[in-house]
Amino acid sequence: MRFSPLPRIVKTILSVFFLLTLFAPLPYAIVMPGNAQNIFLNIIKIDNQRSYPATGQLDLMSVRVTNPNNWIIGPEILYSWLRSDEAVYPRAAIYPPGATAKSEEKAAAADMTNSQNKAVGAALHFLKMNPQFHVEGKNLVSKNIHFDVKRTGGPSGGMIFAIGIIELLTPKDILQGRHVSGTGTISLDGQVGPIGGINEKIRAAHKAGAEIFLAPEGNRAQIASPPVGLKVVIVATLADAVNALALSHD
Numbered sequence: 225m226r227f228s229p230l231p232r233i234v235k236t237i238l239s240v241f242f243l244l245t246l247f248a249p250l251p252y253a254i255v256m257p258g259n260a261q262n263i264f265l266n267i268i269k270i271d272n273q274r275s276y277p278a279t280g281q282l283d284l285m286s287v288r289v290t291n292p293n294n295w296i297i298g299p300e301i302l303y304s305w306l307r308s309d310e311a312v313y314p315r316a317a318i319y320p321p322g323a324t325a326k327s328e329e330k331a332a333a334a335d336m337t338n339s340q341n342k343a344v345g346a347a348l349h350f351l352k353m354n355p356q357f358h359v360e361g362k363n364l365v366s367k368n369i370h371f372d373v374k375r376t377g378g379p380s381g382g383m384i385f386a387i388g389i390i391e392l393l394t395p396k397d398i399l400q401g402r403h404v405s406g407t408g409t410i411s412l413d414g415q416v417g418p419i420g421g422i423n424e425k426i427r428a429a430h431k432a433g434a435e436i437f438l439a440p441e442g443n444r445a446q447i448a449s450p451p452v453g454l455k456v457v458i459v460a461t462l463a464d465a466v467n468a469l470a471l472s473h474d
Contacts, residue, residue, distance in 0.1 A: 252296045253318040255311045255421050257428035258286030260405060263381075263388045266372055273368040274359075275392045280399025282388050284381045285407045285429055287421035292323040309427050318420075335379040340371050343385030345412040350390060350462050357394040380419035382410030383438065386462050387469075398469050405429035406438030406465070414462035418442030430454045438465050 260283040261267065267284070290296060292315075319328065344366045351357055369389060384406050391398045407425050409417035419425075422443040429437045430451040439447060441460040450456045459465040 251315040256288045257424045260432035281403045283405035285425040339379040339382040347386040347389035383408035405434040408440040
């Protein structure tokens with residue numbers, strides 16, 4: 225059976241259609257590894273309370289996400305799918321309906337403040353419940369603990385903030401000179417919650433040179449093939465995280 229070739233006008237229309245489809249904006253967002261920030265470098269500050277210098281590095285991890293004001297086109301999605309360090313998600317899975325860059329910035333700032341307040345509460349609760357972590361002075365108060373709010377954002381740094389506070393307030397050396405990173409929300413009673421972009425944060429931690437990465441129990445099933453040389457430790461509570469750092473050094 226012979227087939228007649230398509231008329232040139234039809235070929236042109238189809239070519240234009242597929243070209244427009246390829247470059248049409250699509251409802252997706254791209255998640256990429258962000259930066260590692262050592263929280264002992266001008267992020268946490270203790271005033272009017274005896275504190276002790278940290279011997280190691282404790283990194284707060286982040287991810288970068290495409291702007292909610294922008295829509296992604298086909299070639300960008302294909303490129304991200306081909307890269308091992310980026311992930312593509314439906315836009316609705318990342319941003320609520322009607323989200324804008326300004327609204328997300330405002331929400332991140334609120335989440336950040338809430339996360340830091342919970343981290344302070346969780347750290348002070350841990351120290352109260354674990355007297356073996358001797359603290360000079362019995363009247364620990366949250367107003368003596370400050371954060372550089374311009375350099376951090378979102379709720380996922382809660383656990384790392386809490387560990388950092390404990391490290392600074394007690395002479396017990398938790399980090400033992402190691403480079404540790406991690407992520408996870410924190411509750412006032414020390415429960416560690418899951419976060420988004422876990423694999424991107426693990427890859428960023430490895431790139432920054434971390435030896436240990438503390439990951440929430442709620443993210444266990446999502447963790448895929450951690451980089452060689454980075455020990456991923458799963459924790460469910462702040463106590464788990466502190467104990468894991470002590471045990472992993474022995």
